[in-house]
Amino acid sequence: MAVVELENMSFYAFHGCFEQEQIIGTHFRVDLVFEYNSSVAEESDSIQDAVNYLSVYQTIKELFATPSHLLESLTRRILDTLMQEYPQMEYCKVKVTKLNPPLGGKLYGVCVTLDKKR
Structure with missing residues (x-):
């Protein structure tokens, strides 16, 4: 079992929620952890047998749009x-952080973390 982190x-x-956020936008950070049975990929050394990190990243990028x-x-x-x-x-566990949220004070970010197991 592999634990992969992006x-x-x-x-x-x-x-x-605020109009300003929807017009101006802001920076976000995403952390992802997932587990999968990597035994075949470990032996084959082939991307075809693994979860493709680039594909996962592109999926997240598209969802952010x-x-x-x-x-x-x-x-x-x-x-x-x-x-x-x-x-x-x-x-799979996903953590999304909004940097410098407009909460009326100095704050690095606010984040939400959700996870799911099959």
Whole structure:
């Protein structure tokens, strides 16, 4: 069983409840952890037998193009899509962080983490 992590993926997008967020946008970070049975890929050394990290990244990037009001909704959409498109994933955890959210004070970010197991 392999544990794969795609860390600190960076996106600029227009998610949020406030009109300003939907017009100006802001920076987001995504951390992904997933598990899959990698025994065949370990022996074959072939991308065909593994979960393709580039493909996973592109899936997340495409999902970021559709605006959401809530981080919870965006995170759920990412998690559900990954589990559907990559059936070899046995466990998946997605963390989405909105950097410098407009909460009226100095704050690095606000994040939502969701996970799912088959």
